[in-house]
Every structure is written in C-alpha cells, then in structure tokens.
Amino acid sequence: MQGKDSDTDMLLPDAQTTHATPDPRATEAGILVLLLSGGHHGIWTRSEIELEAGAGPLDVQDALAALQASGLVHLHDELVTPTRAARFLNELVEL
Numbered sequence: 001m002q003g004k005d006s007d008t009d010m011l012l013p014d015a016q017t018t019h020a021t022p023d024p025r026a027t028e029a030g031i032l033v034l035l036l037s038g039g040h041h042g043i044w045t046r047s048e049i050e051l052e053a054g055a056g057p058l059d060v061q062d063a064l065a066a067l068q069a070s071g072l073v074h075l076h077d078e079l080v081t082p083t084r085a086a087r088f089l090n091e092l093v094e095l
Contacts, residue, residue: 027055027063032072035082036090044080 030053035044050060064080067073072086082090 007070022055022059024059024066027059029055030055031060031063031069032082032086035073035080036086042081042087045078046080047078048079083089 001038031049034040034049034052035042040048046057046060046064049055049064050057053060055063064073064075068075072083074083
C-alpha cells in the first residue's frame with residue numbers, strides 16, 4: 001500500500017496542533033498576575049509557578065527572565081517575588 005493509511009491519519013493528532021507554543025507575553029502577564037495575587041504571601045518558587053501557570057519550565061524561565069529584565073520581579077535561586085514597582089503598579093490599577 002502506497003501513501004498514508006486514512007484510518008491511522010484519523011487517530012493521530014496533527015503535530016502542529018499538539019505542540020502549540022504559548023504567547024510569551026501572555027505567559028509573562030499570567031505569571032505577574034499570579035505573583036501579585038494576595039493569597040500566597042508574595043513569595044513563589046519556580047515549580048509552584050510552573051504548576052499554577054500551566055506552562056513548561058522553559059516558558060516559565062523565559063518569562064521570568066523577561067520580567068526581571070523589565071524590573072518587575074526579583075529572582076533568588078528558586079524563589080520569585082514581585083518588585084516594589086510591580087506592587088505599586090498593581091495598587092494603581094486596582095484604584
């Protein structure tokens with residue numbers, strides 16, 4: 001038999017749809033919202049962020065690096081905290 005088996009094609013998901021890359025800005029925004037939520041004392045571990053954000057380790061690492069470069073988070077080994085600037089902006093938005 002030459003070509004693809006149509007029965008198998010129906011069972012296997014399209015490779016392009018199964019490995020969608022999340023939008024980096026959306027990941028950054030989600031992490032910042034998570035960090036600024038009041039229920040966690042403002043100190044998170046990278047593992048907790050990965051679990052709560054539903055993002056992979058590399059996506060979280062890239063997002064945290066971008067947020068740190070923007071002055072919005074402090075990174076201390078595995079610990080992540082929002083900066084005073086991020087907290088202040090959050091307070092202004094909530095007004």
